[in-house]
Each structure stands twice: as structure tokens, then as C-alpha cells.
Amino acid sequence: MKEALLVAGVGKRFGKVQALREINFAVGEGELFGLIGADGAGKTTLIRILVTLLLADEGRSELLGLDVVGSYRELRQRIGYMPGKFSLYPDLSVEENLRFFASVFGTTVEKNYELIREIYSQLEPFKTRRAGKLSGGMKQKLALSCALVHRPEVLFLDEPTTGVDAVSRQEFWQMLGRLREQGMTILVSTPYMDEAVLCDRIAFMQEGRILAIDTPAGITTLFPKPLFAIRASETGRLLSVLRSSSHAASVYAFGSALHYTDNRPSVSADELLASLHAQGFSELSVSVIQPGIEDTFIALMEEKQGAAHE
Amino acid sequence: MSELVIHTDKLTKRFGDFVAVDALSLSISGGEIFGFLGANGAGKTTAIRMLTALLAPTSGSATVAGFDLYTGSEGIKRNIGYMSQRFSLYDDLTVRENIRFFAGIYGLTTQAIKEKSRQLLETLKLVEVADVRLASLPLGWKQKLAFSVAILHEPKIVFLDEPTGGVDPVTRRRFWDMIYEASGRGLTIFVTTHYMDEAEYCDRLCIMVDGRVAALNRPEAMKQHFSAESMNDVFIQLARPGRME
Structure with a gap:
């Protein structure tokens, strides 16, 4: 061209x-x-x-x-x-x-x-x-x-x-x-x-x-990790529980779901589901999804900014 | 359910022959995050100008923060906060000056302003940049400050008019964290946005089409009702101008 x-x-x-x-x-x-x-x-x-x-x-x-x-x-x-x-x-x-x-x-x-x-x-x-x-x-x-x-x-x-x-x-x-x-x-x-x-x-x-x-x-192939979409009945509490988890690499709200990456190399959707279930969440769903443009932008932005943010 | 912070009954505004807002009836409770959506020209801005006592309605009635729209406009102004993307803070003033200016506008005493400024600078971790002009601060900081300044006088309700326009996706989400937190403390949030994913973060949504309420419900219920995957689909179904009979 x-x-x-x-x-x-x-x-x-x-x-x-x-x-x-x-x-x-x-x-x-x-x-x-x-x-x-x-x-x-x-x-x-x-x-x-x-x-x-x-x-x-x-x-x-x-x-x-x-x-x-x-x-x-x-x-x-x-x-x-x-x-x-x-x-x-x-x-x-x-x-x-x-x-x-x-x-x-x-x-x-x-x-x-x-x-x-x-x-x-x-x-x-x-x-x-x-x-x-x-x-x-x-x-x-x-x-x-x-x-x-x-x-x-x-x-x-x-x-x-x-x-x-x-x-x-x-x-x-x-x-x-x-x-x-x-x-x-x-x-x-x-x-x-x-x-x-x-x-x-x-x-x-x-x-x-x-x-x-x-x-x-x-x-979107630049997105570095497997990405999970997590939903539960109490989105607000889900957000704070996931954020305070030591395994969480990133947690962001995307409409009615949360997009989550984990810092363990091979965690499965079922494991995440079980651990959230044990924390009393209902109407839970966890699935692996394809990252979108916005997911990728956020990931690249954070990579660039490194640990500068709290 | 806690007390109603906004209650309107057939609130209407005409400009000549044009009905900008047509019989708007809403009830919004304390602590609710209420999303107010609509295409450009659907009447959102006119409705907000009435609810913030900047524009007199043609007919209908309303109370905002416990004050009547016709007789209590000064009371309303003292008990609401307002923030928009375009007008929020002064770039040429420092962080401290902005706080002092807006606190003064809202009628806080000199002593209260001093105390509030100190608190705010500490909670927002802006002590070190307190005397820096706003223009040179990152957008995310400005936004946090704009929101905090809009609620400095502890209003019952804050109107956020497209607060996240043009903001990067991380800052946008941090801003919503602040909204959630404030709503958790009982502040009522009345917010407009063009980001349909943000619509899903609201407790309830109102979609305006041609001056009228085309839909009013919780986001999940709305999606179910319109058999839509996302709020974007709902919005596109409803809001295309001239679509409603």
C-alpha cells in the first residue's frame, strides 16, 4: 500500500x-x-x-x-x-x-x-x-x-x-x-x-x-494474561473483595461485570468460582473472555506507568 | 426506603412552541445513584437546569433537597452540588485557591474554609501540590478535586454532568469509585454520561427521548425488558431521534 x-x-x-x-x-x-x-x-x-x-x-x-x-x-x-x-x-x-x-x-x-x-x-x-x-x-x-x-x-x-x-x-x-x-x-x-x-x-x-x-x-493480542469476566449479585462488594485479594493482578468494572486478571500462572475459572462462593457470593458466574480494546489499553497504560500508582 | 431527595410531578418546560421537557415525573431517594441519559437535544440539560433552580419551569411541581422549586430556589442552591466536565475548577488558580473560592461561594465561614481545606488536602493527598496551579496537575487529580469541591458544603445531592468525558479508562473507573463511596455515605448522585458501560453502574436509569421519559428502571430490568445484551443496545433502540411516536 x-x-x-x-x-x-x-x-x-x-x-x-x-x-x-x-x-x-x-x-x-x-x-x-x-x-x-x-x-x-x-x-x-x-x-x-x-x-x-x-x-x-x-x-x-x-x-x-x-x-x-x-x-x-x-x-x-x-x-x-x-x-x-x-x-x-x-x-x-x-x-x-x-x-x-x-x-x-x-x-x-x-x-x-x-x-x-x-x-x-x-x-x-x-x-x-x-x-x-x-x-x-x-x-x-x-x-x-x-x-x-x-x-x-x-x-x-x-x-x-x-x-x-x-x-x-x-x-x-x-x-x-x-x-x-x-x-x-x-x-x-x-x-x-x-x-x-x-x-x-x-x-x-x-x-x-x-x-x-x-x-x-x-x-488485543498484546493483552498479557488470561482475562476473566466475573459477575455476582453484589457488584460493589465483589469489587472490594477482589481488589483486596493478594492474587489479584487487576480488577476493573466493565458495565455489569468485573474484568479480572490473576497473578497466579494457571488459575481456572472454576477455582475462582469456588473461592468466591466460599466468601458468600450468590448468582456468581466466572468465565474466560477475549480481552477488548479497552482492556488492552488499560493493561498497556499500567505496564507503562509501572508501580507509580497506588 | 429513605426520604426522597428529588421529587418532580409533571415538570414541564416550553420554549415558545417547543416542549423541551414534557411532564417529567421522578422520585429519587437519598443515597441513590441515578443515571440520566438521552441523546443530544433530548432535554437533559433543560431538566438539570430546572432541578438546580437555574431555570423556572413552565408548569408542574418539584421539590429538590426538601425545597420547593418555585419558592425555595435559594435553599436548593445551598443544598446541591454541581460538577461538569467543561466547568468545574479554575486552571489559573492553585489547588488551595480553588478550594477557598468554591467554599466561599457556597457560603462557608472563614474558619470552616480553613478546616475543610486542610482536611481535603490531606484526604486527597494533595498537600504537596496545594500551591501549584491547577493547569499543571494530571487530569485524574483535577477530577478528584472537582468532585470533592462540588460536595464540600455537604449537599444532599450532587449533579454530575458528563463528569468523565475525555478521560482515560483507568481515571474514569477511579472516578466511579469515588461516586460509590459518596453514595455509600448517603449522598444522592444524579449523573449524565455518554458512556453506556457507566450507565450500568447506576442504581436506576432514566432515558429521555424528545423531552419525555422513555424508560425508567434499574439497568438489569431495562436490559431484560428490551431483550438487550448491554445498555448500549437499549439506548440505541430507544434514543434514535424521531423514533418514538
């Missing part, structure tokens, strides 16, 4: 804070690539370097075969960027915003309408409404339309779904899937682990570093 983006040894410091260190990765043409991490992980800084808005202190990045520093003028015409903060003009109407962004890129809405039709058609009934008066979901659709109006070759989306409800998030990802089918290269950042599975490949970011890069399925 041809590379659309190449990042080599990128680092960035703001005063005493090392925002990014030794970032290396490549994104293939037509790939949907996800940067997964919490606030402060460095996702926005990295994206702003790649969209030519911020200079890195170290390393170099190539986009579409061009250096992001030397060729920033040309690149700005060829990429689309949807920032994390709503950055459209609140006092302009939906339609005026779109026309404005089209004209800035020297094109017209009509020329590239096909690309944005599906997204923009949902906004058309409100095209005279001022952008500042739109609901969260509609703002997000307008921002995406404006980022696409010049038909970019690479699209950068910085946390497009933060603060958006589960239903709108699902719809947004369906839109991204269709853009990808049309061959667009997409780099998207998100703090939501459940969105990671929708990417072709993902990079986990934490404290300015990349912890791992792989396909969503591949990354």
Missing part, C-alpha cells in the same frame, strides 16, 4: 511539558486510522503538526509525499481538518458557512456537492439557521461538511464525537465508513475505546507517547 502519511521521530515540547515524544507511524492511502487516547495524551498536538498549523521540535512528517513544513501551502489545499472545538462562524447560517469555506478553497459547494450530499442533506431543512443555534449533532455534521467541501485527499478529524450521544456517534462513524469506501484517507482521534474497532488500524496514545499500533484485532 502506498503511504499517504509518514511520521518519523516527531517530538514537541510546551515549556516544561513534553507533549509528544518519538512519534513514528505511517498511514496508507485509503486507510481509516484512529488515534485513541484520553485528554492530554497529545492527540491534538500531533494532528495540529500534521495539518501544518504547528511546528514540531523534532522529527519530520510527510503528507502525500510532501514535507508538512516545506510544502504547507500546497498541502493545505489538499487536506481537510475538523478541529475538536467547534470552529465555524456561529453568526453565519448553515449555508453561509458552507459557501464561505468553499470560497476560501477556491471552489463552490455545487462542484463537490456529491461528496457531502448525504451529510449535508440532513442539514438542508435548517440551512438558514445560524450555526450557533444548531444542536450538537447538527453542528458536527456541518463541521464535517465544511471540512469536505474542497474534496480533500486526506481528512483529519480531532475528536469529532466527544460529548456526542451514542446514537449520533454511531451515525457519524457510518458516514466515515462511506467516505473511506470512496477512497479517502482518514485520520481520526477519539477518547472512546468502542470506536477503535471501527478503524482499520489504531494507535494507542498516552502521555505523549504511542503505546502500540496495530489493527483492532491485533492490538
Whole structure:
């Protein structure tokens, strides 16, 4: 696969804070690539370097075969960027915003309408409404339309779904899937682990570093231990009993279950069940499960932080 | 069952022709962790603004922390806490200044502020960074502090509006530990979230669709009722806008 983006040894410091260190990765043409991490992980800084808005202190990045520093003028015409903060003009109407962004890129809405039709058609009934008066979901659709109006070759989306409800998030990802089918290269950042599975490949970011890069399925193979899902009638007590057990390596709540790893090399689900049963738990179930993206992220995060936490 | 901390009867808010909250009836008891869910625009924020006495209802009645919504708004404000992801603490103030500022806002005496600050810095293990500006602290610490500050004046109920947005998965779970602990001490928690796994940690859930209560129950009962594997499935079934007749 041809590379659309190449990042080599990128680092960035703001005063005493090392925002990014030794970032290396490549994104293939037509790939949907996800940067997964919490606030402060460095996702926005990295994206702003790649969209030519911020200079890195170290390393170099190539986009579409061009250096992001030397060729920033040309690149700005060829990429689309949807920032994390709503950055459209609140006092302009939906339609005026779109026309404005089209004209800035020297094109017209009509020329590239096909690309944005599906997204923009949902906004058309409100095209005279001022952008500042739109609901969260509609703002997000307008921002995406404006980022696409010049038909970019690479699209950068910085946390497009933060603060958006589960239903709108699902719809947004369906839109991204269709853009990808049309061959667009997409780099998207998100703090939501459940969105990671929708990417072709993902990079986990934490404290300015990349912890791992792989396909969503591949990354979960990095999970170091057998993982158990444990349920019982009293989840709260189960949590504190398991946490205080000397055998527990990790205990985390995942919805209605607890995800547990044990520091004994070969403990079975039946043994865990028996020992919890002896401690008076009822409606118990213990099963070995496949670790998910979030399990793996937590494991890699803790590995990195070592014993620094209590 | 302990006393009701929130009780609303057909609470309604209209903006012109638009009914943002339509006849909301809820009863929430002391110590309950109550999850308040809904799509963007479903009326959650409007409902919370009414319950925190920031917005007058159009019709219906409610008592919050024992005070009537129409006549006791000052009493309500003194007996509730509020924390959101977007607005909680001031980054440019130090840890100690933030505590003092919010304690002052909630009307604590100088002596009480001194005592509370000392206690809080010790329990949160923040003594060493007490005079550091908040901006340079890790997110997890800020969150702990924001929550503690929101309940510094010992309210009966705390409203948490998307408290865990954008937080890493470990910090998010530590935050829920704090919620459990506070609820164990009898504090009522009213929480909104877009993380559906967190919905499962609540005692009861209310899902709002188009200003109305579409479902109100314990998470397990809700999953059973909708034959869903997870709360995410329930939410997607219910909350798709325009789905409800």
C-alpha cells in the first residue's frame, strides 16, 4: 500500500511539558486510522503538526509525499481538518458557512456537492439557521461538511464525537465508513475505546507517547494474561473483595461485570468460582473472555506507568 | 426506603412552541445513584437546569433537597452540588485557591474554609501540590478535586454532568469509585454520561427521548425488558431521534 502519511521521530515540547515524544507511524492511502487516547495524551498536538498549523521540535512528517513544513501551502489545499472545538462562524447560517469555506478553497459547494450530499442533506431543512443555534449533532455534521467541501485527499478529524450521544456517534462513524469506501484517507482521534474497532488500524496514545499500533484485532493480542469476566449479585462488594485479594493482578468494572486478571500462572475459572462462593457470593458466574480494546489499553497504560500508582 | 431527595410531578418546560421537557415525573431517594441519559437535544440539560433552580419551569411541581422549586430556589442552591466536565475548577488558580473560592461561594465561614481545606488536602493527598496551579496537575487529580469541591458544603445531592468525558479508562473507573463511596455515605448522585458501560453502574436509569421519559428502571430490568445484551443496545433502540411516536 502506498503511504499517504509518514511520521518519523516527531517530538514537541510546551515549556516544561513534553507533549509528544518519538512519534513514528505511517498511514496508507485509503486507510481509516484512529488515534485513541484520553485528554492530554497529545492527540491534538500531533494532528495540529500534521495539518501544518504547528511546528514540531523534532522529527519530520510527510503528507502525500510532501514535507508538512516545506510544502504547507500546497498541502493545505489538499487536506481537510475538523478541529475538536467547534470552529465555524456561529453568526453565519448553515449555508453561509458552507459557501464561505468553499470560497476560501477556491471552489463552490455545487462542484463537490456529491461528496457531502448525504451529510449535508440532513442539514438542508435548517440551512438558514445560524450555526450557533444548531444542536450538537447538527453542528458536527456541518463541521464535517465544511471540512469536505474542497474534496480533500486526506481528512483529519480531532475528536469529532466527544460529548456526542451514542446514537449520533454511531451515525457519524457510518458516514466515515462511506467516505473511506470512496477512497479517502482518514485520520481520526477519539477518547472512546468502542470506536477503535471501527478503524482499520489504531494507535494507542498516552502521555505523549504511542503505546502500540496495530489493527483492532491485533492490538488485543498484546493483552498479557488470561482475562476473566466475573459477575455476582453484589457488584460493589465483589469489587472490594477482589481488589483486596493478594492474587489479584487487576480488577476493573466493565458495565455489569468485573474484568479480572490473576497473578497466579494457571488459575481456572472454576477455582475462582469456588473461592468466591466460599466468601458468600450468590448468582456468581466466572468465565474466560477475549480481552477488548479497552482492556488492552488499560493493561498497556499500567505496564507503562509501572508501580507509580497506588 | 429513605426520604426522597428529588421529587418532580409533571415538570414541564416550553420554549415558545417547543416542549423541551414534557411532564417529567421522578422520585429519587437519598443515597441513590441515578443515571440520566438521552441523546443530544433530548432535554437533559433543560431538566438539570430546572432541578438546580437555574431555570423556572413552565408548569408542574418539584421539590429538590426538601425545597420547593418555585419558592425555595435559594435553599436548593445551598443544598446541591454541581460538577461538569467543561466547568468545574479554575486552571489559573492553585489547588488551595480553588478550594477557598468554591467554599466561599457556597457560603462557608472563614474558619470552616480553613478546616475543610486542610482536611481535603490531606484526604486527597494533595498537600504537596496545594500551591501549584491547577493547569499543571494530571487530569485524574483535577477530577478528584472537582468532585470533592462540588460536595464540600455537604449537599444532599450532587449533579454530575458528563463528569468523565475525555478521560482515560483507568481515571474514569477511579472516578466511579469515588461516586460509590459518596453514595455509600448517603449522598444522592444524579449523573449524565455518554458512556453506556457507566450507565450500568447506576442504581436506576432514566432515558429521555424528545423531552419525555422513555424508560425508567434499574439497568438489569431495562436490559431484560428490551431483550438487550448491554445498555448500549437499549439506548440505541430507544434514543434514535424521531423514533418514538
